Amino acid sequence: MDVVDLSRFRFASTSIFHFFFVSLTVGLAFLIAVMETFAFLRHERREAYATMTAFFGHLFLINFAVGVVTGIVQEFQFGMNWSEYSRFVGNIFGVPLALEVLMAFFLESTFIGLWWFGKDRLKPWMRLGSIWLVAIGTQVSAFWIVLANAWMHHPVGYAIVDERAVLTDFTAVVLNYKAWLYFAHVQGSAWTVAGFFVLAISAYHLLRGRNVEVFSRSLRIALVFAAVGTVFSATSGHREAQVARVDQPMKFAAMEAQWETSDSPAPWSLVADIDERERENDFSVELP
Incomplete structure (x- = not known):
């Protein structure tokens, strides 16, 4: 195996493993925010929804931590495995990656800490606001990463200067139609993965008769998420494939x-x- 094939294998295995946790946590953050909202609004069932939020909150934190760690490894591989690529497009490719950290990851990590460790200290409305900011942060994070990926498929807003790609139009990069297509598909798949994740766990506990009041409600919430996410993922994926057929025919032929x-x-x-x-x-x- 030569260096290029080894680099491809390492990067592919890291990316695949990392994305398992990305798609799950992006959707799960939003789903848990909905659970927290029910706990805040439905006073007569607050204890059941609070138990539900705490249970799936533990699972969210574990998967979020693993996603962060694997993402850091992937970041290093851009420079270690694909150093020439990073040198050539770093002026453009590095911008959305930097914005993802500055605008999204700091938002997520800060308010995850407030939401989880401040649950006995914050007022209910503050805790609710914290988890919704986490959910928004995951969406923003997904957008910037997808934006970087979409630029590789449809490069816009750049010029070649001294044998390097240089950013010339940030607006064109942000409004790249490929990015919005990919982002829509990622959102649909994230809702689907998170919905079926909660659905499966809820069904498992219901089959064993454990905490029926909590898991019957989480199953209904997850069922709605899974249904909406499946339809959205299928329709956006179909549209994405139709666009690839026109502007990336060789890629579509390979698919x-x-x-x-x-x-x-x-x-x-x-x-x-x-x-x-x-x-x-x-x-x-x-x-x-």
């Missing part, structure tokens, strides 16, 4: 395991066993 140009509309691959060396599919199930 569909299509090796040859077709004069007529190419089939859609459901499943394919790819042979990269021979550049063909040993097995595929296609829809015309």
Whole structure:
């Protein structure tokens, strides 16, 4: 294995592992904020909703911490594994990454601390405001990271100066249509993952008859989140693929395991066993 393949393997494995926790915590922060809102508004069921928020709050904190740690490793790999790339586009690529830390991560980490460790000291409305700021921070964080990714697919607002890409139009980068498409899809998938996460845990405890009042309510909340997130993820993902078909046809062909140009509309691959060396599919199930 050469250096490039090793770098690809390391970065891919880190990114995949990291994104498990990103998609979960982005959606779970919003879901827990809704639970906290129910605990604040529904006085007759406050104890049940408070127990629910505390239970899933523990799980959120654990996954958030792992997501932060794996994200730091990924940040270092930009410079260690892809140093030439970082040198070439660092003037642009580094901007959304820096803004993600300054605008989002500090917001999240500060108010997570207030929400969790100040739960016996803050007034209820202050605690509610803290978790909603955490939820907003996760959305802002996701946007800046997605923005950096989208720029690689559709670079805008830059010029090549002294063999480096230099930012010339920050507004064009922020309004990059690819970023908003990707952000919508990430939001839908985050709601889906978080919804099914809470749904599965709630169902597990209900099957064993544990704290039925709490977990029956969390199951209903999660069911709504999972349903909305699934529809939103599917529709935004379809739109994203349709756009890629137009402005990134080679990428779309790779997604569909299509090796040859077709004069007529190419089939859609459901499943394919790819042979990269021979550049063909040993097995595929296609829809015309």
